[in-house]
Amino acid sequence: MARYTGPKTKISRIFGEPILGNGKWLNKNSNPPGQHGASRKRKSLGEYALQLREKQKAKYTYGVLERQFRKTFDEAARRRGVTGENLIKLLEARLDNTVFRLGLSASRPGARQLVSHKHVTVNGEVVNVPSFQLKPGDIIGLKPASGVNSSITSQFRGKNAKFNWLDWNETEQKGTFIAYPERESVPENIKEQLIVELYSK
Known part of the structure; x- marks a missing residue:
């Protein structure tokens, strides 16, 4: 990989x-x-x-x-x-990024590892592809065995409230990808128009 x-x-x-x-x-x-x-x-x-x-x-x-x-x-x-x-x-709809945004991992590399090691489910099915594209309504969760694993749960840091395109149910340990985020809601300092101009050459 x-x-x-x-x-x-x-x-x-x-x-x-x-x-x-x-x-x-x-x-x-x-x-x-x-x-x-x-x-x-x-x-x-x-x-x-x-x-x-x-x-x-x-x-x-x-x-x-x-x-x-x-x-x-x-x-x-x-x-x-x-x-x-x-x-x-x-990019925000990638599974590894969404796991990171939900607060299940402290970093994107950590979230990528969670996914590739088959700890994460999408709509109840295990998905181990970090680049998996989520669609609005998809439910992200942890396998039952992973949800009680202290080495995994100790990395939880909680979802940031400003990520309003995601919802997290603490009791069920499940998150929902509600919709694609609006650009102003994404905190990354990236000037995407420059990337478009680069690929348009």
Whole structure:
């Protein structure tokens, strides 16, 4: 299963944002990676570089590699509406991202592991594909054995109330994907229009 396994803090320093992890080192060592750090003269980024950088930020944020990201973009372009907003909606509708948003894991990589290790169900059926696309009305839960596993439940952090496109039932340990989120509801700092412009070249 393809995924990024390189240094996470380095990626955060490239973008100056906690793309991967909590970004606790950004204040201490916030210079871009490289031998000379802040003393190195850096050219201002051109149009293409800014577009490429935004695409890379989205890929690292959601844990998607190039081929899968391109397929997601093509699907977003086929759908009605604004392509950039459709892209964010499809990325948010991934099963691993939804498990993360529901608070069942502290990170997207952790949520991806939960899914791939067959702990997560969709509409009562075990699904072990992190990129599985959810549809409005789908119910996400844990297998009965996983729901009482302390090593799993100890990672629960609770759903953030601002994610209003998801609903979580604490008693039944089940969540519902109510609808695709509106762009203004998604907190990620991604300029999706730059990604559309990049792929439109």
